[in-house]
Amino acid sequence: MTQLSPDELSILIVEPSEIQRRIIIKHLQQEGIISIQSAANITEAKGLIERHKPDLIASAMYFEDGTAKEFLDYLHALPECKDIQFMLVSSEYRREQLEVFRQSGVVAILPKPFNAEHLGKALNATIDFLSHDELDLSHFDVKSLRVLVVDDSRMARNVIKRTIANLGIEHITEAEDGAQAIELMRDQLFDLVITDYNMPSVDGLALTQYIRNESQQSHIPILMVSSEANEAHLSNVSQAGVNALCDKPFEPKLVKQILYQLLEE
The missing domain is CATH 3.40.50.2300 (Response regulator)
Incomplete structure (x- = not known):
């Protein structure tokens, strides 16, 4: 079994609000995350990803240069980004707006504001996606x-x-x-x-x-x-x-x- 710990995760925050970026960074640091980058828009985020691929992207819904869905589609189209996990952080609550993200395989959808429990579950899910933990079954190989x-x-x-x-x-x-x-x-x-x-x-x-x-x-x-x-x-x-x-x-x-x-x- 290969198991990561939170302090080994590399996270990119993509959020247009500087205040919100600071809040999310503070929450991540409280969870033991050390490697944190941030971007104010999708273009800036793409440049950061070219230089260093994170384990997890925490993204807002809307930006001046596009939407989280367009950003997610961009990542899915790149084979080298297939292992990057994606977490939506949004105040959006309408089911029809969030459904596309549920169907796209995001690791979590966090509300604004979120709490430590929300974030902890998302980080644990990210670690589980990136780790290998074989099922040990009695009746099957x-x-x-x-x-x-x-x-x-x-x-x-x-x-x-x-x-x-x-x-x-x-x-x-x-x-x-x-x-x-x-x-x-x-x-x-x-x-x-x-x-x-x-x-x-x-x-x-x-x-x-x-x-x-x-x-x-x-x-x-x-x-x-x-x-x-x-x-x-x-x-x-x-x-x-x-x-x-x-x-x-x-x-x-x-x-x-x-x-x-x-x-x-």
Whole structure:
């Protein structure tokens, strides 16, 4: 196991307000973070990243030269930046404005103002994403586990793949939606399905119903990863046969605990 500590993290703060930058820096220093850089806009941040790639970017939502979403898209397009974690720090509360960040695989969405607990969870999630902590299972060789990851967001699939790969899982198959997952399951056997809830064509609920009622793999564990807060929807997927639910953005430590429970039952 390779485990980092907070004082080993390198963090870039991208925030247009000098006062807010100072507040965030103070919070990070209280958490033991030593390596901290800051930028007032996206252009300045890009220049800093070219010289030194941080482990984590803590970004505001809006800047004079763009938005956090545009900045995140820029980072995702660069192979050399694929391991940089991204945390949104914003006073935005509207679900429709935040949903795109949940689907993009950010490590955390922190409110303004945030507290020590919010920040601590985000830093721990960053460390878990960057660390390797193999699952120790009694009934499976983790390296032989066959996992099907189903999500219409490529970025979300990448986050899930990276998370479970850090747990030692090597055999990962991707599907862009429930319809493609069903086709794959007709020809291949899997030990675990990790699926999104909201997808076009065949969503997570319909996929779960197919697995439980029509497939030859009806007893396979299903973990649903979703930002869906509608209690009626979540009740429906539970009744359909989902074994566990996990929020977006999710915490790798929690995912490890859930997978351990599902695969050791």
